[in-house]
Amino acid sequence: MNILNVGYDSTNYYILADTRPKLLVDAGWPRSLGRLQNECKRYDIQLKDIPYMIVTHFHPDHAGLVQELKDLGMYLLIVDIQKPFIPELKKHMKPRDEYVEIDLRDNTVITLEQSRRFLAKLGVQGELIATPGHSDDSISLILDEGVAFTGDLTHPRLLIDPADPCHRSWDKLRSRHVKTVYGGHGPSWQLQ
Numbered sequence: 001m002n003i004l005n006v007g008y009d010s011t012n013y014y015i016l017a018d019t020r021p022k023l024l025v026d027a028g029w030p031r032s033l034g035r036l037q038n039e040c041k042r043y044d045i046q047l048k049d050i051p052y053m054i055v056t057h058f059h060p061d062h063a064g065l066v067q068e069l070k071d072l073g074m075y076l077l078i079v080d081i082q083k084p085f086i087p088e089l090k091k092h093m094k095p096r097d098e099y100v101e102i103d104l105r106d107n108t109v110i111t112l113e114q115s116r117r118f119l120a121k122l123g124v125q126g127e128l129i130a131t132p133g134h135s136d137d138s139i140s141l142i143l144d145e146g147v148a149f150t151g152d153l154t155h156p157r158l159l160i161d162p163a164d165p166c167h168r169s170w171d172k173l174r175s176r177h178v179k180t181v182y183g184g185h186g187p188s189w190q191l192q
Contacts, residue, residue, distance in 0.1 A: 056151025
């Protein structure tokens, strides 16, 4: 599986692809569709050719373009535990953001337990797991090859409070033999 970083403005967005694009992980800032399109062009990919997207959590820099991408024909795959958080995104937006609210009626909603089977249909070998800490709706995509996409889950070296739920999220990732982490910001790194 090729992992293509199509991020901008200090936030990473990833396309998983082999001979064709399979999945977009996270979906840009509001008003930045042109920027995402330009980043995809570097890999000779058009957004309309990506069938599905997932969002690691519903904050503006990770989900601001969701509805605009849906309007281009991409489907939003969400985990049922994320659904209540989608309307909250609008509360973080100002009129100048020109945010297009996410339609809740036409998404593909699955449970964590169903994720492996659904992703396999897309040609992606892995699963989605809940990784709360940065936000209660945070999920991570884990590929069977030992790669995880963690959104904004706080790096383990930056955790001070032993009661921080991020510790348990990192323990779950380690228990699934994650070795390489692709976060929402910064370069990829090796999990110890």
